[in-house]
Amino acid sequence: MLRRKRWLFAILAILPTLALFAWLRMYPIFETLRLSLHKWDILSKNKPFIGLANFKELLGDRLFHEALLNTTIIAFGVLIITIPTAMVLAAMIHYRTRSRLSGFYETAIFLPHVVSLVPAAMAWKWIFDARLGPLNAVLTALGFEPQAWLFDPTLSVISVIVLCSWQALGYAVLIYLVGFKSLPVSLFEAAKLDGASGPQSFWFLSIPMLKPITLYVSVVTLVSGFNVYAQAFVLASDAQGAPGRQVRVLVLDMLENSFRNYRVGYAASEAVVLLLIVLVLTLVQFSLLRERGRA
C-alpha cells in the first residue's frame, strides 16, 4: 500500500517535466529527422517523402560547403587557441591560489564568457573597424598595412575566431582550475623532492593527468564552435545582410534556407548534419575516455 503510494507520487511528480521534455525536446528532434527526409516547403501544398534527396542536394550546394568549411575552421581555430592558453593560465592561477589577486584573475578571464554576446561583439567590431579601430592603428604604427578585417573573407573568419576564443577561454580556464584542484598534491611534492622544476611537473605530470578534462573541454569547445551564429552575425553582417560579405556559418545557412527560402525540409537536413557532427564528437570523447579507463 505504502509502496504503491510512493510509486504514484514519483510518477505524478515527474509527469509535468516529462511532458515538457517530450513536447519541447523529443518531438522537435524527431520532427527534424522526419522533415529532413521530406520535400517540405512552406509554400507548396504537397510535402512528399523524398528519402535522402535533401542530403544529396547538400553534397552539391556551394553555399552549404562554404558554411561547413567556415564553421569547421572556426570550431578548430577556437579549439587550438583556447585549450593550450587555458591550460597554462589555469596552471598559473592555481599556482598563485593564495595570492590576493587570484580572485581578480579568475573574474577578469571569466567575465567575457558571461557578458551578453552582442554588446561584447560590438566592442570587437570597434577594435576590428578598418577606419576607427585600434587594431589597424597599432598595425600602422608598427609599419604594417592596415587591413579590412571585417570585409576580407579570410580575415573576417579570423576575426570571428578571435572573438569566439575571447569568450570561450574563461569557461576552459574554470574547468581546468577544477581539474588542477583535484590533482593529488603528494605527487607534486614527490616530484619536487626529486628535483623536478615547475614547468617539468606541468609538462610531465599535470598535462597527462588532466587528459580527461582536456578531452571534455575540447569537445564542449568544438560543439559550441559548430553552433556559432551570433558572433558571425554581429561581426560580419554589415550592410543589411549583404550576402557576399557574411561569414556564412552552418546555423546561418540553415536559418536562411528555412526562413528566407522557405525550404524547411532542406534546412532540417542541414540540422541533421550538424547533429551528426556533434554525435561523432561526443562518441569520440566517450571512446577515448573508456580506452583510458581500461589502460
Place this chain on the structure above:
Amino acid sequence: MSSTRSTQSGQSRRLRRLLVDRGIDLVLLVFSLLMLLPLVFLVSNGFKTPQEMLAWPPTIIPANPTIDNFAAVLQDTPLLRWIFNSILFAVLSTLAILATSSIAGYVLAKFRYTSLNVIFALVLATAIVPFEVYMIPLYFQAQSLGILNSIWGLLLGYLVMSFGIFLIRQNVIHSIPDELLEAARIDGAGELWIFFRIVLPLLRGALGALGVLAFFQAWTAFAWPMIVATNREAYTIEVGLALFQTGFTVDLGRLSAASALVLIPSITLFVILRRNFVEGVASTGLKE
C-alpha cells in the same frame, strides 16, 4: 660551514621563488587586463563625442564625457522595453527551470523504478542534441500556438534544461541520505511535505548555482529570440542590439552607449553572484 651554505642556498631559493611568483603575477595581471580591455573601451566609447571617437590613441577616460549617445539611443530605440523583455524572459525561464529540475532531479535520484531509469536515459540523450538542431520545428510549434512575438514564445524554448535535472540529481545523491527521508516517512510525513520541507532547503546551494546559470543562459540567448521575435516591441536586448547595428550607417558611439547600458547591469549581477556562477559552471565539467 655547511650550515651557512645551506642557509645561503635557502635564501637564494627563496629569492628565486619570490621572483617566479612576481613574474607569474605580472603575466596574469597583464593578461587579465587585456581580457577586460575591450569591455572597458566599450563603456568609455559610449561617453565619447564623435570627434574623440576618432582620436588616436584611444582614451580610456573620455576628455569631455557626454551622455548624448545614451540620450540618442534611448530616443531611437525601445531599448528599455528590450531590456525589460530580456529580464522578464530570463526570470520566468529561471523559475521554470528551477521548478522542473528540482522535482525531476529529486525523483530520479531517490525513487528507483525501471521506468524512471528509462526516463533518465531519455533526458541524458536529449542533452547531447544542440538547441540549434531542433529549433526550426520548435518554431512551428510556437507558431501553431499563436505565441510568436510574445514572452510565451520566447519561453517555449527555455522551460526545461537537461543539465539542470542532471545537476540536481547529482546533488541529491551526494547530499541527502536515504535515512533522512526514511525517518521522515516513519514519522508520518507525506511525500510532498518531505520534498518542500526537507529536500528543497538542503538543495539551496545547488539551486542557487543552477538559477544563475539558467538566468544567464536566457539573458544571452540569441538564435531562438531572433526567429521568434520579429516585431520590434518583442525583441530581447540581444536581438534588438544585433539588428540595431545593421539598421543604419553604424555610429559606434551610439552602439557603444547602448551596449554599455546592457553590459553594466549584467556585469554587476555577475560580480555579485560570482560564487554561485562559478560553482554552477564548474559542476558542468564534473559529469563523467
